[in-house]
Amino acid sequence: MKVAKLYDFGDIRIEEVEIPSISDDEILVKVKASGICSSDTMKWYIRKKAPLVIGHELSGIVVDIGKNVKEFKIGDRVFIHHHAPCMSCRYCQRGNFVMCETWRKSKIIPGGVAEYVKVPEVNLKNDTLKLPDNISFEDGALIEPVACSVKAFKKALIRPGDYVVALGLGFMGQVNVKLAKFYGAEIVIGIDKVKFRLDRAIENGADYVLNFETENVKEKIAQITNQYMADIVIVGPGTIEAINFGLELVAKGGKLLLFTPTPEDAKLEIKPFDIYFNEISIIPSYSAGPDDTREALRLISEGVIKAENFITHRFRIENTLDAFMMTANAGDSLKCMIIFD
Template identity: 35%
Template sequence: MYKSVYHDINHFEMEPVGDLEINDDEVLLKMQVCGLCGTDIHKAVDKTVQTPITLGHEIAGEIIKAGSSVEGFKAGDRVFLAHHVPCFTCTYCKRGHYSLCPQFKVTNVDPGGFSELIRVPALHVKHTMGKIPDDMNFETGAMVEPLACCLHGFEQIRMHPGDNVLILGSGQIGCLQVQLANHFLADRVIVSDVNPYRLKKAQAVGATDIINAAEDDVIKTVKDLTGGRGADIVIISAGIGALLQDAVNCVARGGTVLVFAPFPKKDIPIPAYRFFEDEISIVGAYSSTPYNYTPALELLKKGVIDVQEMVTHRFPLSELNDAISLAHDTTKEALKVLIVPDEGR
């Protein structure tokens, strides 16, 4: 069994996983699918993590061994998995900010999702692992975690039936958010991007209007589409600082901007008068919480969210760097990229 280890920009090595011993309250998982997340791409392209490290966290696989004290799971079970677990008792957790918990980021699976074999610690077995239904494939199961993140974002906004929603960025997350906005009864779901292929994908999963930001004035077009009001909800789903300015200029009076992508750590000027005069809100959402996984799974089970329409590429684990290069190139016709184990290694 092998893992893909990130050493440097454009430098991944396939290395043996070695012996992964599990405790009585842990499980050993064979990875079947691991989705390539935008944060994985950001970490690899910009080297924002200490190396060597095995990335990946949108995991679906099969349990090959369960510890003697594990309840509810057994060898042969097909499961999805998320990588961080809050403590549920700190000040942040008590206020409902589970992803801000000091324990959250220090918990992880071993060695990471881009590994053919994964040790699932006890906290993850208890709080972030769930069974994939028999009639659901591993690819859909791997989408539970990113969909849960999107649900966490929608928890931060006060969306009403009939709202106009603008999504800045039509990548994999943007396409999930399009479908959620429709599920929560949006009137118009407007999507902007510079990639025509991704805009067509957004339209295919339910966007009512698309804007090519490389050709059209996003702010003017949004105002035209909404009768001059602007969008009640604006979701930033691409890590481009200038989009915050566009979002604040596009949001309607009384509306909300959701920041759902990491920005560079530098100041971004915005028209701050709108907070007082127009009662706009800007909120952020990072990752997911254990309470988002069941709703995400149910939305997938019931076909409310179509993820197969989004999947464009599948790469073997040994070609992870090529997968990241493709997904990072905004000129390519790629949306959701999945990583699968190498056959016959």
């Protein structure tokens, strides 16, 4: 079978490997759709993890099952989360699934952009979902990233009437705009510099969009919110610059949501005086757990999130590098997806 293996930024090779063999407690899935995530294109992240088979946002169809597997059958259409928690450790019991050691260690074999994947027992039991008939494979491949947005808003305790700013309007920023409105935000403001992305944010429900290269964003947000600023600022880019910019836009009593990691050695300088007296909460949200994927599946099956609004480019596995470069360039595209026969 073919896999797309990432060796370095811009170095993806299509390689031929054996189809993984499964044990009695595992299943084999023929991948149908696999999204490219912008986190897969972050240079420092790649250098920590490469070489690896790229991709962790996928859906497919069950083609083989181990003899102990009862909950799934051949022909089932499924979403598979690449990490799954043990459900029994203290982190899991308290709902902090991504802190679970099993979650961190678990993975699908060999990775998302592959013609077939093996789903290990823990992933199968604790975060594999059957797709209802009204959900396409492309919709199914959006469950993982949409779950990240679901979790982030849950952590930020979004409330009806909130003013929300989305910094960065790539695919995730667009989903955050859409869900912020869905959760009842009164004003949603999207910020980017790419016209295509600003326009798409309006289509996805943003009340205002601002171009940070040509507009004074802070002043504009003050005007729009009658000097209040934003209850929640979602920082898309994983940079100190973006975090600092976000901090300038948070209202008193508001929240700064860190949606993307920064490099390991990055340091943030903050004034605790301001954080304290303005009661600013800084809330990180990393990935998503099984409760979030179920909620994402529900939102997608109810049509709140539709693949057609977010997938802008489709590629065959042979052209994974093109999908990667398009995602990395962050221009006139949102989600790039690898589609399989």
